[in-house]
Amino acid sequence: MPILQVAQMSFIPVRLPSELGVGLQGAGGFSPDVPTFPNGCHICEVEIDRETGEAAPARYTVVYNIGTVINPLLAKGQIQGGVARGAGQALSEDVVYEPDSGQLLTGTLLDYGIPRADSMPRVTVDFNPVPSPTNPLGAKGVGEGGTVAATPTVMNAILDALSPLGVTDVPMPATPERVWRATREHGRT
Numbered sequence: 001m002p003i004l005q006v007a008q009m010s011f012i013p014v015r016l017p018s019e020l021g022v023g024l025q026g027a028g029g030f031s032p033d034v035p036t037f038p039n040g041c042h043i044c045e046v047e048i049d050r051e052t053g054e055a056a057p058a059r060y061t062v063v064y065n066i067g068t069v070i071n072p073l074l075a076k077g078q079i080q081g082g083v084a085r086g087a088g089q090a091l092s093e094d095v096v097y098e099p100d101s102g103q104l105l106t107g108t109l110l111d112y113g114i115p116r117a118d119s120m121p122r123v124t125v126d127f128n129p130v131p132s133p134t135n136p137l138g139a140k141g142v143g144e145g146g147t148v149a150a151t152p153t154v155m156n157a158i159l160d161a162l163s164p165l166g167v168t169d170v171p172m173p174a175t176p177e178r179v180w181r182a183t184r185e186h187g188r189t
Helices: 003-009 072-091 145-165 176-185
Strands: 039-048 055-065 123-127
Touching: 039 145, 055 072, 055 145, 072 123, 072 145, 145 176
Parallel strands: 055 123
Antiparallel strands: 039 055
């Protein structure tokens, strides 16, 4: 019998035991004894304009183990969005106050440096699924993996690119001005 017909018949309580009730429904719960730990690897290549200090991610690749991948499209989108968020924190997102009054100057999305599609490269995502033994689906979390790893990955790529100049530190966010100043103050130009 097709599932649609089973569902339709479940609302007709003829010849069904009364304890089953009417309609199809199910309920369940699961509480794992041990947490799951997703893991992965992020690689970023940046290009830096030595004249302006602008650092722009040129390529970004993620290989991630989220256990059993239930919906690859949504999982990739979650990771890609997280990477954009983390890269934004590394490159442009900054809370700025007016020094004399304490007035917030970056109070709207017009002022706050969030990343846009044109400021990010294509983020390539691949999976290395190792199913979790702690839950029936074998799934692990995917929610924050892109964000948490992207910020240090982008900052490390910037420092790696500037290391031949002797730069060992760039404050976050690595705005063009901060990168430019780091190359002039701490680096060999």
